[in-house]
Amino acid sequence: MPSEVDLKTVYDAIVVGSGAAGGMAAHVLTSHGLKVLLLEAGKKLNINKELRSMEWPYDHPRRGGLPPGHAALSFNEYNFRTPPYAKPDDPRRVYSYVLSGSGADYSRNIVVDERDHPYTGTKYAWVRARCLGGKTNIWGRLALRLSDYDFKAKTHDGYGEDWPISYADLAPYYDKVDLYLGISGQKENLPHLPDSLFQRPVKLTAAEVRLRQSLQRMGRVLTPYRAGVTTGGLKHNRYRSRCFGRGACSRRGGCDIHAAFDSPTGLIFPALDTGHLTLRTDAIVHQVLVDNRTGRARGVAFIDSQTGKTYEAKARTVVLGASTLESTRLMLLSKIANSSGHLGHNFCEHVMGPSVTGIVKELIGKPRTLDDGKPGSFYVPRFRNLKERHPRFLRGYGFEGDSGTQMFPQRALDTPGFGAAYKKRVRQEAGAFISMGAFGEVLPRYESYVDLDPVVKDRWGIPVLRFHYQFSDNEKRMAEDMADTAREMFEAAGIEVVAVDRQVLTEGWSIHELGTARMGSGAKTSVLSPFQQSHDVKNLFVVDGSSHVSASCQNPTWTIMALCWRSCDYLAEQLRRGEL
Amino acid sequence: MERRELLQIALGAAAPAPARFFTAEELRLVEDLTEMIIPADGHSGGARAAGVARYIDRRLAEEAEPEPKRLWREGLKPYLRVTAEERLALLTRAENNQEAFFKELKARTVFAYYTSKIGIHDDMEYKGNVYLKDFVGY
Ligand SMILES: Cc1cc2nc3c(=O)[nH]c(=O)nc-3n(C[C@H](O)[C@H](O)[C@H](O)COP(=O)(O)OP(=O)(O)OC[C@H]3O[C@@H](n4cnc5c(N)ncnc54)[C@H](O)[C@@H]3O)c2cc1C
Ligand code: SF4
Numbered sequence: 001m002p003s004e005v006d007l008k009t010v011y012d013a014i015v016v017g018s019g020a021a022g023g024m025a026a027h028v029l030t031s032h033g034l035k036v037l038l039l040e041a042g043k044k045l046n047i048n049k050e051l052r053s054m055e056w057p058y059d060h061p062r063r064g065g066l067p068p069g070h071a072a073l074s075f076n077e078y079n080f081r082t083p084p085y086a087k088p089d090d091p092r093r094v095y096s097y098v099l100s101g102s103g104a105d106y107s108r109n110i111v112v113d114e115r116d117h118p119y120t121g122t123k124y125a126w127v128r129a130r131c132l133g134g135k136t137n138i139w140g141r142l143a144l145r146l147s148d149y150d151f152k153a154k155t156h157d158g159y160g161e162d163w164p165i166s167y168a169d170l171a172p173y174y175d176k177v178d179l180y181l182g183i184s185g186q187k188e189n190l191p192h193l194p195d196s197l198f199q200r201p202v203k204l205t206a207a208e209v210r211l212r213q214s215l216q217r218m219g220r221v222l223t224p225y226r227a228g229v230t231t232g233g234l235k236h237n238r239y240r241s242r243c244f245g246r247g248a249c250s251r252r253g254g255c256d257i258h259a260a261f262d263s264p265t266g267l268i269f270p271a272l273d274t275g276h277l278t279l280r281t282d283a284i285v286h287q288v289l290v291d292n293r294t295g296r297a298r299g300v301a302f303i304d305s306q307t308g309k310t311y312e313a314k315a316r317t318v319v320l321g322a323s324t325l326e327s328t329r330l331m332l333l334s335k336i337a338n339s340s341g342h343l344g345h346n347f348c349e350h351v352m353g354p355s356v357t358g359i360v361k362e363l364i365g366k367p368r369t370l371d372d373g374k375p376g377s378f379y380v381p382r383f384r385n386l387k388e389r390h391p392r393f394l395r396g397y398g399f400e401g402d403s404g405t406q407m408f409p410q411r412a413l414d415t416p417g418f419g420a421a422y423k424k425r426v427r428q429e430a431g432a433f434i435s436m437g438a439f440g441e442v443l444p445r446y447e448s449y450v451d452l453d454p455v456v457k458d459r460w461g462i463p464v465l466r467f468h469y470q471f472s473d474n475e476k477r478m479a480e481d482m483a484d485t486a487r488e489m490f491e492a493a494g495i496e497v498v499a500v501d502r503q504v505l506t507e508g509w510s511i512h513e514l515g516t517a518r519m520g521s522g523a524k525t526s527v528l529s530p531f532q533q534s535h536d537v538k539n540l541f542v543v544d545g546s547s548h549v550s551a552s553c554q555n556p557t558w559t560i561m562a563l564c565w566r567s568c569d570y571l572a573e574q575l576r577r578g579e580l
Numbered sequence: 581m582e583r584r585e586l587l588q589i590a591l592g593a594a595a596p597a598p599a600r601f602f603t604a605e606e607l608r609l610v611e612d613l614t615e616m617i618i619p620a621d622g623h624s625g626g627a628r629a630a631g632v633a634r635y636i637d638r639r640l641a642e643e644a645e646p647e648p649k650r651l652w653r654e655g656l657k658p659y660l661r662v663t664a665e666e667r668l669a670l671l672t673r674a675e676n677n678q679e680a681f682f683k684e685l686k687a688r689t690v691f692a693y694y695t696s697k698i699g700i701h702d703d704m705e706y707k708g709n710v711y712l713k714d715f716v717g718y
Binding site: 058062063064065201248409430 | 618626635638675692697703705706707711715
């Protein structure tokens with residue numbers, strides 16, 4: 001059990017959650033000298049024991065598989081079942097699908113046991129990590145910026161709402177995040193995918209260079225993976241090493257030398273070193289306490305996850321960073337911040353599934369090269385609905401891909417036959433494959449929402465979320481286009497297509513849930529101000545993806561942190577001026 | 581539990597312990613069948629040398645669901661009844677028909693082989709999982 005912390009003090013700020021959002025809030029607020037209490041629902045894991053980046057599969061008794069008594073949900077279960085996904089009387093611990101292909105055992109202490117954390121409603125693969133650092137312990141590290149094609153999307157195509165900020169407002173904060181955490185990538189000067197302040201990029205493989213050159217002729221781009229990984233090192237952070245390109249980077253969940261950003265070593269440990277941060281783990285916040293007279297938040301109530309005891313903590317400001325849906329759940333539980341009627345609504349995320357795999361004939365049988373000695377391979381930025389308008393759908397999508405040899409030979413399970421010929425074929429083809437899959441923008445709609453289930457509660461007796469959300473025709477049409485363009489691009493590059501997957505994965509698979517407490521200038525149609533401040537409860541801020549107005553098609557984490565930094569600078573300034 | 585298993589694996593190297601799910605006869609058969617899926621060749625050892633049958637045995641022994649166990653027990657039966665020569669014909673037919681047991685046998689063999697020392701280092705000559713000074717590529 002964590003040692004007891006001082007709960008008599010009135011802190012300058014209570015931060016709820018310790019992932020990308022909460023970690024960044026703790027960093028920025030303590031850097032302003034504020035006294036901060038960070039409450040995290042999960043455990044503080046011994047990450048040095050937890051992350052086993054260099055372990056060979058054969059040194060693990062189940063080659064990364066789960067021990068008896070533990071089970072990961074299968075791909076298919078999300079297709080035909082509706083939540084809750086774990087039966088309450090299941091004697092096993094049940095986890096989401098995450099990393100179940102490449103070693104679920106490596107993430108089982110990081111993701112939640114679905115039995116303890118049910119939710120209801122429409123199908124949704126909701127991946128949650130409850131421990132210090134949240135999902136940043138296992139994130140994929142693709143770190144992208146948004147542009148005014150995203151912030152001003154309504155101006156561009158008439159759908160939905162513009163963000164109340166523009167790229168110029170956020171650019172300086174993206175820069176700060178780049179420099180403080182480190183990011184790897186290559187400049188491309190694209191207006192729709194602004195460059196970061198990059199450290200040394202990963203190198204492309206032969207197959208990727210070929211595709212890049214071919215795409216150039218189509219006016220499209222393939223760029224080295226933009227990774228939230230420090231490839232050049234960070235002099236100001238003693239907890240993180242630079243990346244040593246050790247290969248098989250994604251399979252173990254985390255990076256044990258923390259070249260890849262995670263919130264504990266990137267943000268929280270340095271914040272603790274300032275002496276201004278108090279950390280309390282195993283603290284499930286279940287209510288924001290609001291003073292009825294003043295309408296201001298005075299603190300929060302939390303339950304110790306181990307003992308079940310409840311506590312109150314006091315602060316001048318409350319900052320929610322419990323992750324997109326959890327922060328909204330907390331506001332719904334507290335019955336606050338919803339004078340607009342938009343809390344829980346305008347939910348959005350990314351649609352994914354369509355992918356293509358091809359083989360580069362010239363690479364078959366070539367001597368073995370090391371192709372996965374890097375934190376990521378490549379990214380193809382959006383090209384739809386920028387200058388031209390697509391007749392069948394709004395917005396766009398980008399592709400994440402990789403190629404070449406990996407530790408486990410690609411497509412070995414799908415290569416037909418058996419015996420000597422099979423074995424030889426797998427060996428010769430292993431370095432010649434290239435594949436990519438798309439992430440597309442899901443339009444926010446008022447009808448896409450979450451609310452509290454009137455009956456079902458989690459293990460601690462807290463009402464759970466109920467989903468009311470399904471992909472619309474726009475997403476389905478976009479997904480068809482993803483599969484078509486993926487094939488076209490490979491064929492144009494002379495890459496022989498061996499498989500096209502057209503199936504759209506169940507809602508939630510992208511793990512990029514966004515919206516439900518959007519920002520806006522008007523208190524009638526939005527929950528938060530442009531500084532992520534509640535219109536109703538002035539000293540309440542929500543600094544995670546809940547605040548996003550639309551999803552864009554770029555992975556959200558870098559934007560979550562840039563916005564959070566900007567809002568926390570504002571919060572500190574307002575506090576200093578006595579405005580909060 | 582896990583420690584005891586590791587101990588058994590370590591001991592197993594010295595004196596082969598009895599199989600935990602398969603009968604002795606089944607284990608010999610699974611060793612033969614997995615070797616037929618991925619045989620030794622001039623380049624590297626096959627499934628037998630990589631200990632694939634033992635690995636499958638360990639995983640099945642602790643499997644909670646009855647279905648995979650049943651699939652193996654039933655699936656092996658026809659192969660127990662035929663001569664070694666006839667097995668190839670049977671296996672080829674099973675692949676052509678994409679029989680459930682064949683798919684299971686192949687999937688487990690392929691997974692266990694390419695996650696073994698022999699599979700990763702000798703056959704695939706995998707070069708990663710080492711500290712590098714610079715990224716490789718173009
Ligand atoms: C496998 C995987 C791959 C991913 N790949 C990418 C990628 O390539 N690029 C990208 O941009 N994003 C990626 N993501 C998403 C990324 O991880 C999230 O966007 C990011 O972590 C969000 O940060 P957050 O702080 O909002 O939430 P989280 O990281 O989930 O942190 C929230 C924290 O709040 C805590 N909490 C929740 N409720 C409470 C409560 N009531 N009281 C106290 N604490 C609470 C949780 O325990 C958790 O620690 C990926 C995620 C996963 C799982
Ligand atoms: S390749 Fe780099 S980021 Fe990935 S695990 Fe290795 S050191 Fe970490």
